[in-house]
Amino acid sequence: MRFEVQKYVILLKMFTGIVEKIGSVAKIISQGKNRHFFIESELAPELKIDQSVAHNGVCLTVVGIQGNIYEVVAIDETLQKTSLSDWQQGDAVNLERAMKLGDRLDGHIVQGHVDQVGICYAIEDAQGSRVFTFHYDPSLGNMTIEKGSITVNGVSLTVVNSQKGAFSVAVIPYTYEHTSFHTLRVGDKVNLEFDVIGKYVLAKVGALELKI
Incomplete structure (x- = not known):
């Protein structure tokens, strides 16, 4: 096994x-x-x-x-x-x-398969950190939850605010400087990969609803 x-x-x-x-x-x-x-x-x-x-x-x-x-x-x-x-x-x-077998999983499980493209809607200063808000098309069946994981342009982040078709993440100064987030501007496109565990749960729930 x-x-x-x-x-x-x-x-x-x-x-x-x-x-x-x-x-x-x-x-x-x-x-x-x-x-x-x-x-x-x-x-x-x-x-x-x-x-x-x-x-x-x-x-x-x-x-x-x-x-x-x-x-x-x-x-x-x-x-x-x-x-x-x-x-x-x-x-x-x-x-x-790609991580090697035995490496620490310091972020979350990311497959490198983009689910859809989102748009940077707003960038706000939050007393040292920055809060980025992104919009995406919810009709494709993807969703976020607060405190859940999301990958934005390959960066593992935690959702701090979640709405239908929109979510926000807080980016600390280190992440801001050591990723391309410091080049991101309002209106820019971003690659979104939603939490793989959440996607499987959502698919399973959808399948169960069809059987009821």
């Missing part, structure tokens, strides 16, 4: 929502409907071909490495369902490598 659990975790390519480094988009090349992104980062020399890395919460595979720059490819579906289609040269990118 232990072996099966380990095998399952490896296949998940799980992340934690704890950003390792901030990279930057060095170059973008379009090829058909795909886009090749060249990311400059201190992590590049430590990476390997075929390694999974979360980019603003989007799991992408490393296909090339040269010095401090590595290459990933986003297919058309990824571009349509995430904010990667808006990336420009010089944009800051939150980076996290």
Whole structure:
């Protein structure tokens, strides 16, 4: 049983929502409907071909490495369902490598599969911290709960206020400075991944309601 659990975790390519480094988009090349992104980062020399890395919460595979720059490819579906289609040269990118078996889970379970794109609606100063409010389309079936987990651009955060189609998170100064949150502006798109446990519970409840 232990072996099966380990095998399952490896296949998940799980992340934690704890950003390792901030990279930057060095170059973008379009090829058909795909886009090749060249990311400059201190992590590049430590990476390997075929390694999974979360980019603003989007799991992408490393296909090339040269010095401090590595290459990933986003297919058309990824571009349509995430904010990667808006990336420009010089944009800051939150980076996290997939966790290894035995690593501490300091954030929460993150799959690197973006559920939908949200919009930064407001940014408020909260006596040293900052409160970010995001809006999203609730018709897609996603939801948040207060004190629950949410991943915004690959960053594991706790929901402090939850409404239908909107939620707020408090970002401490360290997180603000060590992620791309310090570049975020009102109106910007963000990648949202809702809590995976909550999604399974919601799906199960929905299935039970259909049977009643």
